Each structure stands twice: as C-alpha cells, then as structure tokens.
Amino acid sequence: MELEEHLQEDERTCSSSSIDNLPNEILVDILSHLPIKSLINCKCVCKSFLSIISQDPEFRFLHLSKPASPELIVCTPRTDKMILVDSIANRAHELDLVFNEPFAMTVLNSTRGLLCLQPYCYSGPHCVFNPFTLEFTLIPDSVKGIKEYSVLSYGFGYCPISDKYKVLKIIKLWNLNGNNPPLLTTEIYTLGTPSWRRVEDAPMVVYNDYVPTFLNGSLHWMINEVGITIYNSYGYMISFDLNNEKYGQVALPPPLDIGRDRKHMKMVTLGVFEGWLSVFVLNSNKRLDVWAMKEYGVRESWVREIVVDTSLFFLSHRSFPVNYVNDGEDVLFFNADYGIFTYKLFERKIVNCIKFTGWRPNDDYEAKALIHVPILLSLNELVVGAQVHRLTGR
Structure with a gap:
C-alpha cells in the first residue's frame, strides 16, 4: 500500500x-x-x-x-470555480471560490504555487492568489495620469536567484501631440514592494500572446514576422529574463525557421511540456507535432517529442498536451471545448475522457487550463512585505 x-x-x-x-x-x-x-x-x-x-x-x-508533481487546474471564464485534475487517479473535483465584489477574476497564469488573476472586463486591480491557502495580495495600478495607452502583454513569474515574484506589463503609449511613433514601455512590479519600476523598452514587434509563457526564470513570446499577422507567420521567439530584466531572443524549432513554407500550419502555440519549453504545431493534415527544447537556450536541442493524430478530436486554440501518464506510454490532453482525456500514443486512440459538468465553455468564454505546482507556504512566507487577504469561503 x-x-x-x-x-x-x-x-x-x-x-x-x-x-x-x-x-x-x-x-x-x-x-x-x-x-x-x-x-x-x-x-x-x-x-x-x-x-x-x-x-x-x-x-x-x-x-x-522536494520535487513536486504538477497538477492541472481548469478554470471557468470567471474564477468562481476551478477544477483540480488528478491525472494519476483519473478523477477531478471542483473548488468553489468566493471573491467579494469587485473581484470577479479570470486566471492569467501560474508560477511556483501562485496564480495571477486579472479582473474580469479589465476593470479593477490584479491579484496574486494561492489556491491552497486561499490567500491573495493585490497588485497596484502602474499607469496613472496617462489617458492614451493600451496593455499589450501581462506576465507573471518567479526569479529563483533573488527569490522574488515579479509581474511584467508591456504598455503601448500613444503620441497624440506629434509625429513620433508609439512607444512600448516595460514596467516591473516586485511583489512586496510599494510601486512599479520602468525598465528597458520592449521590442517594437507584434505580440501574439497577451500572457507570455514562463519557464526557467524567463517569460517567452512568439513573435510575428514583420508586417504579417496571421497564425502561420511566426518567425522567432523573444524572452525576458526576470533576473537581469533584459530582453533576449530564443530560436524556434526547424519547421518555424524564417523562410520556411508554413502554409500547412493551421495553428502554432507556445507552452511547457514535461518541463521543456515547447511549441505545439497543428498541421492541415490533422497532425499535432509537439516540439520540445531539451536543453534550454540551445537551438540544436529542439526535437519533435510526440506526434498526435487529431482526426479523432477537434483541437481548439487553448488546447494542449499536459504531460505523460502511464510511464510515458500515454499523454494527458486538455481540450478547451469539452474536457480532459488520455491519448494512447501507440494505439492512436482516446481513453479516460473527463468531461466538464455543469457548465460548457464556448466562443471567447472557453475554459482555460494551467499547469500548477501547489505550494504549502503562506503568502506572508513567500512574499515579505505583502499585504495579505484571505477568501471568506469556497
């Protein structure tokens, strides 16, 4: 036993x-x-x-x-309900949350046991939340006194060197009084500090991902080639190191090299699979290729880790492979349209489907799933100086 x-x-x-x-x-x-x-x-x-x-x-x-097993959290459009998925036991249970108004929130991402939540309809403060302890801390507004701006990206991550959680915001400032082009500024908020800081300006590129992918102390975005804004136009990836607070560039896998014919690619998304920075490529021939960077930052380490026959199911934009199960013989999948299932790699079939119950996401309000590693520490222990609140109920 x-x-x-x-x-x-x-x-x-x-x-x-x-x-x-x-x-x-x-x-x-x-x-x-x-x-x-x-x-x-x-x-x-x-x-x-x-x-x-x-x-x-x-x-x-x-x-x-100690090494912790990641879990899957499935969120409804508003975080009054989360589904915690136990892939090993093949079951799921719901966690009801009660945020007092105006805290109707949607989940952005997960980092080292904490979730970053954004106000529904973008009105009100963001917050960082520990679903295990039900504690949260509010993030102050960064833009004051500026009327013409738009937020292009909002990221959340953890810097292991400084042992600090940080929030990043890329803001587009419009110049209404002259002919100068708009400016992309980068602001950083370190949890537990009183205010935001402006760091180096963001690259003038098209950001496909409002929420960047966090891994290895850095945030990552897929970037369009200049002047192109369609799904199969990805040319490279940029990163932001939360330690030195500098931008960098990361190579994409070979199928996405600049100059390659990518008309057969229906959808390309960035994520993390089994702890590797990964790119998920859905091809027009109903095949999903999962490319994994086995050694972070090394271009030559990209490998096609798995190939999935998608003729058995519809794969929407927020769907992705979660992790290996059954000693690597199968893959757990999250499908934003209807649930979670296990895909058998060798037999090419779906088993153990866990369907969403009580609510069905659709259109822009589909479910969102996050890989989450729970943490036992309280927010006061994790973030020194933070003003911590607690939910009143589940």
Missing part, C-alpha cells in the same frame, strides 16, 4: 506507541515526501501530524525543496 493509504487506514495508529516513539525529525522527513493533497488528509489523522504540517516552518520549507 502507499504510505498515505497506511496513514488513512486507521486513525488510531497515530496514537500507538510505534508512531509516538518515532523521533520528530523522522516524521518530518516522511511527511515532506507526500504531495499536498495527501498532507491535507494527514492533518486530520492526529495532533502530531497537524502540528508538523500546520505549525512547523522548517517542515514547510523542507517540503518546498
């Missing part, structure tokens, strides 16, 4: 001499290897487990240092 099954089998085992006599450091080490969902169950077993998990700060940081 699994360790957590033993812990839940009989609550009386915790009061037995075998458990009571275990040194505290051994209990801490054992519990630190459990996933967060198992720790929630262990808190209800006995007082010693509850004390370690809820009150021992050393335990929480030890648990953070």
Whole structure:
C-alpha cells in the first residue's frame, strides 16, 4: 500500500506507541515526501501530524525543496470555480471560490504555487492568489495620469536567484501631440514592494500572446514576422529574463525557421511540456507535432517529442498536451471545448475522457487550463512585505 493509504487506514495508529516513539525529525522527513493533497488528509489523522504540517516552518520549507508533481487546474471564464485534475487517479473535483465584489477574476497564469488573476472586463486591480491557502495580495495600478495607452502583454513569474515574484506589463503609449511613433514601455512590479519600476523598452514587434509563457526564470513570446499577422507567420521567439530584466531572443524549432513554407500550419502555440519549453504545431493534415527544447537556450536541442493524430478530436486554440501518464506510454490532453482525456500514443486512440459538468465553455468564454505546482507556504512566507487577504469561503 502507499504510505498515505497506511496513514488513512486507521486513525488510531497515530496514537500507538510505534508512531509516538518515532523521533520528530523522522516524521518530518516522511511527511515532506507526500504531495499536498495527501498532507491535507494527514492533518486530520492526529495532533502530531497537524502540528508538523500546520505549525512547523522548517517542515514547510523542507517540503518546498522536494520535487513536486504538477497538477492541472481548469478554470471557468470567471474564477468562481476551478477544477483540480488528478491525472494519476483519473478523477477531478471542483473548488468553489468566493471573491467579494469587485473581484470577479479570470486566471492569467501560474508560477511556483501562485496564480495571477486579472479582473474580469479589465476593470479593477490584479491579484496574486494561492489556491491552497486561499490567500491573495493585490497588485497596484502602474499607469496613472496617462489617458492614451493600451496593455499589450501581462506576465507573471518567479526569479529563483533573488527569490522574488515579479509581474511584467508591456504598455503601448500613444503620441497624440506629434509625429513620433508609439512607444512600448516595460514596467516591473516586485511583489512586496510599494510601486512599479520602468525598465528597458520592449521590442517594437507584434505580440501574439497577451500572457507570455514562463519557464526557467524567463517569460517567452512568439513573435510575428514583420508586417504579417496571421497564425502561420511566426518567425522567432523573444524572452525576458526576470533576473537581469533584459530582453533576449530564443530560436524556434526547424519547421518555424524564417523562410520556411508554413502554409500547412493551421495553428502554432507556445507552452511547457514535461518541463521543456515547447511549441505545439497543428498541421492541415490533422497532425499535432509537439516540439520540445531539451536543453534550454540551445537551438540544436529542439526535437519533435510526440506526434498526435487529431482526426479523432477537434483541437481548439487553448488546447494542449499536459504531460505523460502511464510511464510515458500515454499523454494527458486538455481540450478547451469539452474536457480532459488520455491519448494512447501507440494505439492512436482516446481513453479516460473527463468531461466538464455543469457548465460548457464556448466562443471567447472557453475554459482555460494551467499547469500548477501547489505550494504549502503562506503568502506572508513567500512574499515579505505583502499585504495579505484571505477568501471568506469556497
């Protein structure tokens, strides 16, 4: 049996001499290897487990240092409901959230246990939210006294070198009093600080992704070739390093090299698959190619990791492969139109479909899914100086 099954089998085992006599450091080490969902169950077993998990700060940081399995969070158009997907157990359950007005939010992305939420209809403050502790902190507005501007991109990430969470905003400032072209400025907000900072200006390019992809301490965008704005026009990728706060460029996989014929590509999206920076290419012959950069920043490390026959299902813009399951023989897929399913790579068929219930996303209001690694620490521990609030209900 699994360790957590033993812990839940009989609550009386915790009061037995075998458990009571275990040194505290051994209990801490054992519990630190459990996933967060198992720790929630262990808190209800006995007082010693509850004390370690809820009150021992050393335990929480030890648990953070252990490798964590990513989870899938599926969000409704407004975050009054989230679906937590357990791909190993092949089940999902809903988490109801209660944000007091005006906090009707939509989820942008996930970084190191925290979600960045944007006000629905873009009116009001953004916030950063821990769905495990139900704590959130508000992000102040960066643009004051400027009437003519538009936000082109909004990113959220974590800098492991400085141990800081940062928010990035690319703003297009319109020059209404002269003939100068508009200016793209970059502003950075470090959680726990009082205000935004302006850093180097953003490249004057067409940003296809409002929310950039975060990986390896950097944010990433797919960029159109100059003067072209259609799906199959991607020419390169730019990045923003959250440590040195500088822009850079990342090579795309070979099929997307500038000058290549890409008329057969119906859709190209950027994401993360199994911890690799990845590009998902949907071809007109109903085939999805998943390209993965096995060594970050090395152009030659791009490989076509998997090929999926999409004649079995419709793949919309926000759909993507989540991760390998069953020892790499199958792939878990999120489909924004109707649910989550497992695709068998060798047999080329769909099994174990989990359909959305109670709501059906459509048009611009389709569901959004995020790869999320939960974190046990409170926001006060993660972000020094932040003003932390807590949801009043689920």
